[in-house]
Amino acid sequence: MRAFLGRLRVWLCVLVPMAWGPAHAAEQVVVQLNWKHQFEFAAFYAAESQGYYKDAGLDVRIVEGGPGINVVKEVVEGRADFGVGTSSLVVDRARGLPVVAVATLLQHSPVALLASRAQGVQSVHDLAGRPVSVDPHTRDEIEAFLLASGLRPPQIQFVEQADWTLTALESGEVAAKAVYLSNEPFLIRGREHQFLLLTPQSAGIDLFGNMLFSSRAALAARPDVVVAFREATLRGLVHALANPQAVTDLILDRYNTQGKSRAHLLFEAAQLRELTRPDIVEAGYMSPGRWRHVVDVYVRQGKLLADFELGDFLFDPQPSTRVPPWLVAALVVSVLGLLVALLVVAKVRGLNRALTVEIRDRTLAEEALQTRETQYRELVENANAVILRLSPEGTVTYFNECAERLFGFSAREIIGRSVIGTIVPAIESGSGRDLGEMIRTILDDPGSGEHNENENMTRDGRRVFVRWSNQAIRRLDGSVAGLLCIGQDVTARRAMEQELAAHRSHLEEQVALRTAELAQAKEAAETANLAKSAFLANTSHEIRTPLNAIIGMTHLLLRSGVSDDQAQRLDKIETAGQHLLEILNAVLDLSKIEAGKLSLERTRVAVNGVVHNVVSMLHDRAVAKALVISEEVQQGLAPLLGDPTRLQQALLNFGSNAVKFTGQGGRVCFRTRVMEDTPTDQLVRFEVEDTGIGIPADKLGQIFSAFEQADSSTTREYGGTGLGLAITRKLAQLMGGSAGVSSEPGVGSTFWFTARLAKGDYMPITGLLPDPDAAESIIGERFAGLRVLVVEDDEINREIAVEMLAETGLLIDTAEDGQVAVERVREADYALILMDMQMPRMDGLQATLQIRALPGQADTPIVAMTANAFAEDRARCFEVGMNDFIPKPVEPGLLLRVVLKWLERRASGV
Numbered sequence: 067m068r069a070f071l072g073r074l075r076v077w078l079c080v081l082v083p084m085a086w087g088p089a090h091a092a093e094q095v096v097v098q099l100n101w102k103h104q105f106e107f108a109a110f111y112a113a114e115s116q117g118y119y120k121d122a123g124l125d126v127r128i129v130e131g132g133p134g135i136n137v138v139k140e141v142v143e144g145r146a147d148f149g150v151g152t153s154s155l156v157v158d159r160a161r162g163l164p165v166v167a168v169a170t171l172l173q174h175s176p177v178a179l180l181a182s183r184a185q186g187v188q189s190v191h192d193l194a195g196r197p198v199s200v201d202p203h204t205r206d207e208i209e210a211f212l213l214a215s216g217l218r219p220p221q222i223q224f225v226e227q228a229d230w231t232l233t234a235l236e237s238g239e240v241a242a243k244a245v246y247l248s249n250e251p252f253l254i255r256g257r258e259h260q261f262l263l264l265t266p267q268s269a270g271i272d273l274f275g276n277m278l279f280s281s282r283a284a285l286a287a288r289p290d291v292v293v294a295f296r297e298a299t300l301r302g303l304v305h306a307l308a309n310p311q312a313v314t315d316l317i318l319d320r321y322n323t324q325g326k327s328r329a330h331l332l333f334e335a336a337q338l339r340e341l342t343r344p345d346i347v348e349a350g351y352m353s354p355g356r357w358r359h360v361v362d363v364y365v366r367q368g369k370l371l372a373d374f375e376l377g378d379f380l381f382d383p384q385p386s387t388r389v390p391p392w393l394v395a396a397l398v399v400s401v402l403g404l405l406v407a408l409l410v411v412a413k414v415r416g417l418n419r420a421l422t423v424e425i426r427d428r429t430l431a432e433e434a435l436q437t438r439e440t441q442y443r444e445l446v447e448n449a450n451a452v453i454l455r456l457s458p459e460g461t462v463t464y465f466n467e468c469a470e471r472l473f474g475f476s477a478r479e480i481i482g483r484s485v486i487g488t489i490v491p492a493i494e495s496g497s498g499r500d501l502g503e504m505i506r507t508i509l510d511d512p513g514s515g516e517h518n519e520n521e522n523m524t525r526d527g528r529r530v531f532v533r534w535s536n537q538a539i540r541r542l543d544g545s546v547a548g549l550l551c552i553g554q555d556v557t558a559r560r561a562m563e564q565e566l567a568a569h570r571s572h573l574e575e576q577v578a579l580r581t582a583e584l585a586q587a588k589e590a591a592e593t594a595n596l597a598k599s600a601f602l603a604n605t606s607h608e609i610r611t612p613l614n615a616i617i618g619m620t621h622l623l624l625r626s627g628v629s630d631d632q633a634q635r636l637d638k639i640e641t642a643g644q645h646l647l648e649i650l651n652a653v654l655d656l657s658k659i660e661a662g663k664l665s666l667e668r669t670r671v672a673v674n675g676v677v678h679n680v681v682s683m684l685h686d687r688a689v690a691k692a693l694v695i696s697e698e699v700q701q702g703l704a705p706l707l708g709d710p711t712r713l714q715q716a717l718l719n720f721g722s723n724a725v726k727f728t729g730q731g732g733r734v735c736f737r738t739r740v741m742e743d744t745p746t747d748q749l750v751r752f753e754v755e756d757t758g759i760g761i762p763a764d765k766l767g768q769i770f771s772a773f774e775q776a777d778s779s780t781t782r783e784y785g786g787t788g789l790g791l792a793i794t795r796k797l798a799q800l801m802g803g804s805a806g807v808s809s810e811p812g813v814g815s816t817f818w819f820t821a822r823l824a825k826g827d828y829m830p831i832t833g834l835l836p837d838p839d840a841a842e843s844i845i846g847e848r849f850a851g852l853r854v855l856v857v858e859d860d861e862i863n864r865e866i867a868v869e870m871l872a873e874t875g876l877l878i879d880t881a882e883d884g885q886v887a888v889e890r891v892r893e894a895d896y897a898l899i900l901m902d903m904q905m906p907r908m909d910g911l912q913a914t915l916q917i918r919a920l921p922g923q924a925d926t927p928i929v930a931m932t933a934n935a936f937a938e939d940r941a942r943c944f945e946v947g948m949n950d951f952i953p954k955p956v957e958p959g960l961l962l963r964v965v966l967k968w969l970e971r972r973a974s975g976v
């Protein structure tokens with residue numbers, strides 16, 4: 067409707083001027099400007115020069131204004147048809163003057179205040195009580211501005227503005243003066259900082275600028291002229307603002323009564339364009355909202371009453387009055403009717419379409435539903451799972467085909483009957499739970515599904531196992547409608563499991579049986595091994611005793627003076643005896659270690675001393691083969707504790723082999739090195755490197771086993787038992803280490819073992835033993851005539867001992883067993899007792915205990931003589947109160963030295 071009226075207006079605008087066009091004489095129109103010619107009035111000049119007025123059938127006279135000319139008066143009194151005023155026209159109208167606002171030529175008022183900073187004005191408030199110059203055109207607006215800024219009426223001091231120069235302001239005559247944004251700012255270009263421009267907009271006062279107005283009388287007489295003049299002037303305005311250069315030329319050419327410069331006019335053009343913005347707001351448009359604001363400003367100033375109505379003060383440029391009301395009404399009715407008809411048709415068509423779509427959707431949905439239902443039914447019927455549905459009371463309400471096949475009931479037969487007593491025995495045998503109870507549990511907690519496996523019954527009484535998954539079926543309101551049970555026949559699986567379980571338990575039994583047998587066999591083997599070791603230990607001990615006799619006797623015979631021939635034979639006997647002894651000792655060692663009977667001593671170990679001892683022991687043999695033996699030992703070792711005898715034995719085995727298997731002029735090197743150093747112990751590595759025959763790689767793995775030799779010809783060529791390396795490795799293991807070798811045939815071998823030795827202080831060695839010959843003579847000199855008791859069951863050994871001591875001048879008594887020994891000690895006072903360990907009737911340990919119990923026998927030195935030559939034997943001797951220990955076969959030199967040591971101690975009372 068609005069669009070239609072708009073279009074109608076346009077037609078009329080075009081038609082009306084045509085009506086006055088060539089057919090009529092031009093209408094005379096006078097327009098009164100409110101100031102002198104300048105760009106501010108360019109709209110009129112442009113409309114004139116562009117022929118817009120002429121086209122509209124107007125003959126326009128533009129009358130310049132200036133001081134003393136009251137534009138309102140000119141128009142109201144009919145001397146001019148139009149005037150250019152300000153927003154204050156509304157106040158004039160309220161005062162009763164018949165003015166009508168036709169269009170605004172500036173959307174925003176160009177009026178402002180210019181103050182001089184030199185006068186100390188920093189803000190609008192500094193103008194309180196100070197002179198401000200205004201003229202009739204600007205007075206109202208400036209007053210509204212100052213009031214809105216918070217100044218009270220008495221503080222506002224207006225003076226009449228005499229000119230539009232800046233003289234009064236710069237001389238300090240006035241603190242501020244009213245200016246036009248389009249004019250005075252041009253005059254202060256380059257020194258803007260000296261001034262302060264205060265705009266009413268900054269206080270929320272936003273009035274219209276140049277207002278084109280007319281009078282009621284003019285409007286009544288020639289309304290069409292008002293419309294035509296308005297349209298043509300606004301066209302002129304748009305043209306002027308769009309073409310400032312050309313219009314400036316026009317002003318300079320025809321209207322420049324003020325003698326303004328081109329720059330000044332162009333400056334004005336730019337400022338006015340900014341205040342008008344024809345690109346944003348339709349030229350001339352007066353917003354009723356803005357007008358209400360203007361009215362409010364004047365109401366606040368007390369120049370208008372609050373209930374002031376604009377009424378016909380605002381000219382309506384839409385010439386609706388010229389369209390006959392009946393035409394408008396008819397048009398409105400027809401358009402409305404048309405619209406209603408269109409709406410009804412559209413609605414009906416829309417409904418039709420929606421209905422068609424809905425019918426189609428429903429048909430499709432129903433088809434889909436049917437298809438899905440068929441699919442579900444097929445799924446459920448043909449599912450390879452038993453599916454049944456129960457009422458909350460346990461009555462069967464659905465039974466699928468699979469269920470029929472498994473249980474033998476037809477659906478028709480079972481539906482409506484209780485599940486208990488048909489496919490479920492009254493008391494479940496599988497889980498031991500009553501089914502009714504299970505149903506209640508699921509129904510009590512409808513969210514819960516329950517899985518169970520139980521024994522069910524078929525129609526013919528067969529038992530089947532079914533694994534069930536049960537789920538409560540809920541209605542929309544949440545109440546329980548029944549129970550959905552999906553089951554899988556697991557009878558076959560159960561049978562298999564049972565069979566498997568039976569197998570498993572049988573297997574377990576068999577394993578247990580076999581384990582027991584193995585344990586027995588192992589025990590038997592261990593017992594046998596222990597027995598073997600014990601047998602070997604006993605046998606070797608038993609052999610050592612007669613061997614002792616053989617070696618001892620040989621020694622005595624040699625000393626007693628024999629022919630060379632005899633001496634040679636006796637030497638051979640001694641050598642053979644020594645070799646036999648070596649073998650015996652080795653067998654004894656191994657069997658003891660294996661039987662777990664070997665215990666290690668824990669005494670001071672001088673590691674490098676051990677090496678040195680071994681080297682000295684091998685010295686003669688090495689010299690015989692022109693071998694170079696060297697020692698590369700680690701210095702600065704911590705004081706260590708261990709079993710020096712066993713370390714020496716282990717190293718000697720390597721050393722003897724090295725010497726044995728290295729040819730003339732070869733080299734043997736002994737090394738020691740600390741491999742690990744902890745706060746409590748050190749792991750020491752002993753190494754023997756030779757340049758001997760070496761060992762083939764395939765033999766390296768076996769030579770550490772007992773009785774193994776690298777080559778079967780070894781025994782023939784080099785002798786040996788094949789036990790040395792085995793003993794060394796076992797000893798190293800007993801000492802917390804290990805043993806090994808690297809070797810290259812023809813180049814040489816490096817044998818090594820490690821031993822973990824505890825850190826600790828050791829007992830100092832108490833006095834060095836003198837050499838055997840010296841010992842014999844010292845005893846003779848100092849202790850001849852003292853009594854010594856030799857306790858020994860073996861007659862030959864007894865004799866040997868007596869003979870060994872014969873030259874010392876000691877008086878020797880003998881006893882053949884422990885009991886006799888105790889008797890002897892009761893009867894006589896002995897300076898020393900040499901005590902065998904194993905004897906019939908009473909052994910050495912028992913005898914020692916009894917002797918120590920006799921009065922005055924607490925300190926008598928008792929020295930054990932025994933074939934049981936190791937640490938643990940010693941420990942037992944010391945336990946019962948013996949003082950020292952001589953291993954058998956007794957070495958004469960050692961016997962003499964030990965006897966001397968103890969006689970000396972007894973004498974010194976230590």
Ligand code: ADP
Nearest residue numbers: 723724727760769775776786787788789790791
């Ligand atoms: P035995 O030396 O009494 O035969 P061992 O157990 O000490 O027994 O040595 C086993 C074997 O290892 C030796 O027979 C020999 O074949 C080989 N063997 C040991 N040490 C060396 C060595 N330094 N050089 C070459 N072969 C060696």
